[in-house]
Amino acid sequence: MIRINQIKIQHDGKYHDSNELRSILTKKACKSLRINEKNIEKFEIIRHSIDARKKPDIFHIYMVDVALKGCDENVVVKKCRDKNVSVIADKGYSFSEQVEIRRKVIGESFTEAEALENATHVYEQNGNVNKDNNKNSNKVVIVGAGPAGLFCGYMLAMNGYKPILLERGADVDERTRIVEHFWKTGELNTSTNVQFGEGGAGTFSDGKLNTMVKDKDGRGREALRIFVENGANEDILYEAKPHIGTDILRNVVRNIREKIIACGGEVHFNSQVVDILTSGDHVIGVKYMSLCQNDEDHTNTDNPGSEQIIKCNKVVLAIGHSARDTFYMLKDKKVNMEPKPFAVGFRVEHPQELINLSQYGQEKPDGLMAAPYKLTATTDAGRGVYSFCMCPGGYVVNASSEEGMLAVNGMSYSRRDGKNANSAIIITVDPRDFGSEDVLSGVEFQRRLEKKAYELGKGKIPVEFYGDFKKAIDVETKACGTDKAESDCNDAHVIPQVIAFADGKKNTPNMCGEYVFADVHTILPTDLNTAFVEGMEKFGRIIKGYNSDGALVSGVESRTSSPVRINRDDTCQSVNVRGLYPCGEGAGYAGGIMSAAMDGMKVAEFIAAQNI
Structure with missing residues (x-):
C-alpha cells in the first residue's frame, strides 16, 4: 500500500x-x-x-x-x-488478533475461574439468587448504553457472545420525546434526559468523533467504520475533525442496538442497576430496578419498581460521568476509586459569521461547513483555560439530570447551520478545589455549582453578556499573544466588520431550553471567574472579537468529564473486585464519544480473552 x-x-x-x-x-x-x-x-x-x-x-x-x-x-x-x-503496511483492526494479545496479558491461570465458580455456588446456597436467572451465570452484563457500553456490547455480540445491556434511561426515540418535552416545559425526568438514555450524553451533543487517544491498534478507525456501517456519513472516515450531529447519531445508536439484539444480545431500557452483587472479592451478579413498563421487542417487561437479579461473573461498568447515585453505591461497596481533576466553566456564544470571518476570511464561505476553533491558555496563577466541545452552528442545551440543579452542554445537528457558534470555556480544577478529601468531593463540588445556576435562573439557563460579566469581576487582565490557537488570526484579514459583529450587534442566545438573563458571574468562585476572564482576554488576541462585550456567557458547564476514576488493573478489571470492568467516561478512562467507544472495544477484547 x-x-x-x-x-x-x-x-x-x-x-x-x-x-x-x-x-x-x-x-x-x-x-x-x-x-x-x-x-x-x-x-x-x-x-x-x-x-x-x-x-x-x-x-x-x-x-x-x-x-x-x-x-x-x-x-x-x-x-x-x-x-x-x-x-506502508496495509493492516487494519482485528478483534481476534487483539484477543490473542490480551490473553498474553492475562496469562494462563485457572485460579480466577475456580474462585468465581465457588463464589457463585456459595451465593446459590444462601438462597439469594432467583433460580430463573441461573442460566445467566456465564453472561456478561454491561451497565450503561452510552458509546462505551454500546461498542463493548457490539464487539462481543458480533463475535459470538450474548451480552445483556442495562440502561437506566429510555430508548433513543422515547428519549428524544422526553428531552424535547423538558426543553419546552422544564419538567425533568431524572432517569431519561440529556445525560441518561440510549447513546449516553453524546446523543444530545455535537457528535464530534475526533480524539487525542493514540490508535496504534486501529480501534479508532474501526469505530468510525462501525459508525458508517450503521448510518453515519462516509466522510467521517477521513475528515480531520469528523462529526455526526445529534440527528444522525440517534439513528446510528438505534442501528447498533438492533444488531446487538439480532446477534443474540439483550438490551433493557428503563433498568437502573442499584447494586453490584459480590462474594468475597468477586462479582456474582447485579440487581436492577425496572423504572417503568416497556415495549416487548427490545426492553424488559418487568413491573415498574420491581427489583430483578441477573447472575453473572462479568460486569462492565460503562456508566456515564453523571451517574452520581451509582458512584455512591460503589463507594458503599468499597470499590476502589479516587477523585480526579476535571474542568468547569461556561458556554460562550458568538455569531457564527464572526468565527467564519476569523477562520476563513469570509462570513459565509460557499462550499465550507461552519468554521470550528480550538483555544488554550494558561493563566498567571497557573490554571489551564481552554475551549471544550466546540459546536459550530450549534445550540446551548439544558443538560440537567437532577432536580433543583442545572447544567449546560453544547449540541449541533449534522448541517451545523445554527446562527451561533458556541463552546465551553472551562477552567481546570482538582481535589484542592473541592473542599473535602472525600473520594466523591468532586461530585459535591459539581452539585454546589449546579444548584447555584438553577437558583439563579429559577430553573432556566442563566445568561449574561461578557461585557457585564467582566465588569462585575473587575479584574485587570494581561492579554498576550503567546497562546496557540488552531489557526492564526492576523490583522491582515481581520477587517473592521469583525469588530462590528462583536460590538455593534448584541448577540441573542441559540438554545434548547428556556433561558433568562442573570448574574452568571455569581456561580463560580472568584478565582475561577478571574481565570475565565483572563482566558477570554487572551483568546481575543487570537480570534478578533472573541472577548467582545456582546459575547454571551451561560452556565454552568460542569459535566466535562468524570470527577472520579474507578481504578482498574492491566486486565481492565477493578483492582479490588474481580470480574468488575470499569469502562469509558464515567469510570475515568475516556473523554468523548470516540475514546469511550474505543475503551469499550478494549474491554470487550479482555472479556473475550478469558474464554467465558
Whole structure:
C-alpha cells in the first residue's frame, strides 16, 4: 500500500460529492506516482483538513492510500522521488488478533475461574439468587448504553457472545420525546434526559468523533467504520475533525442496538442497576430496578419498581460521568476509586459569521461547513483555560439530570447551520478545589455549582453578556499573544466588520431550553471567574472579537468529564473486585464519544480473552 500525503486542492467555492472528489484525487495521485489509473487496485481517502493560513485563499489537504496491481509499489515510490509518498503496511483492526494479545496479558491461570465458580455456588446456597436467572451465570452484563457500553456490547455480540445491556434511561426515540418535552416545559425526568438514555450524553451533543487517544491498534478507525456501517456519513472516515450531529447519531445508536439484539444480545431500557452483587472479592451478579413498563421487542417487561437479579461473573461498568447515585453505591461497596481533576466553566456564544470571518476570511464561505476553533491558555496563577466541545452552528442545551440543579452542554445537528457558534470555556480544577478529601468531593463540588445556576435562573439557563460579566469581576487582565490557537488570526484579514459583529450587534442566545438573563458571574468562585476572564482576554488576541462585550456567557458547564476514576488493573478489571470492568467516561478512562467507544472495544477484547 502506498500513502500519499499533502495532496493540495484550492477551494473553488463548490461542494464536490464523493464521486467527483475521488475522481479529482485519483488523477492527482496518478500524476504524483507517474502511473496510469488502470494500475490502481484500491483507493482510499484517509484524511482531509483545511489550510486557511493564507486567507482568503483556502486549500483542502488530503492524504490517500493507493494499492497497485501489475507493478512493484516499492519501485514506483522510489522512482517518484517525493518525500510525501511512502510504502506502508496495509493492516487494519482485528478483534481476534487483539484477543490473542490480551490473553498474553492475562496469562494462563485457572485460579480466577475456580474462585468465581465457588463464589457463585456459595451465593446459590444462601438462597439469594432467583433460580430463573441461573442460566445467566456465564453472561456478561454491561451497565450503561452510552458509546462505551454500546461498542463493548457490539464487539462481543458480533463475535459470538450474548451480552445483556442495562440502561437506566429510555430508548433513543422515547428519549428524544422526553428531552424535547423538558426543553419546552422544564419538567425533568431524572432517569431519561440529556445525560441518561440510549447513546449516553453524546446523543444530545455535537457528535464530534475526533480524539487525542493514540490508535496504534486501529480501534479508532474501526469505530468510525462501525459508525458508517450503521448510518453515519462516509466522510467521517477521513475528515480531520469528523462529526455526526445529534440527528444522525440517534439513528446510528438505534442501528447498533438492533444488531446487538439480532446477534443474540439483550438490551433493557428503563433498568437502573442499584447494586453490584459480590462474594468475597468477586462479582456474582447485579440487581436492577425496572423504572417503568416497556415495549416487548427490545426492553424488559418487568413491573415498574420491581427489583430483578441477573447472575453473572462479568460486569462492565460503562456508566456515564453523571451517574452520581451509582458512584455512591460503589463507594458503599468499597470499590476502589479516587477523585480526579476535571474542568468547569461556561458556554460562550458568538455569531457564527464572526468565527467564519476569523477562520476563513469570509462570513459565509460557499462550499465550507461552519468554521470550528480550538483555544488554550494558561493563566498567571497557573490554571489551564481552554475551549471544550466546540459546536459550530450549534445550540446551548439544558443538560440537567437532577432536580433543583442545572447544567449546560453544547449540541449541533449534522448541517451545523445554527446562527451561533458556541463552546465551553472551562477552567481546570482538582481535589484542592473541592473542599473535602472525600473520594466523591468532586461530585459535591459539581452539585454546589449546579444548584447555584438553577437558583439563579429559577430553573432556566442563566445568561449574561461578557461585557457585564467582566465588569462585575473587575479584574485587570494581561492579554498576550503567546497562546496557540488552531489557526492564526492576523490583522491582515481581520477587517473592521469583525469588530462590528462583536460590538455593534448584541448577540441573542441559540438554545434548547428556556433561558433568562442573570448574574452568571455569581456561580463560580472568584478565582475561577478571574481565570475565565483572563482566558477570554487572551483568546481575543487570537480570534478578533472573541472577548467582545456582546459575547454571551451561560452556565454552568460542569459535566466535562468524570470527577472520579474507578481504578482498574492491566486486565481492565477493578483492582479490588474481580470480574468488575470499569469502562469509558464515567469510570475515568475516556473523554468523548470516540475514546469511550474505543475503551469499550478494549474491554470487550479482555472479556473475550478469558474464554467465558
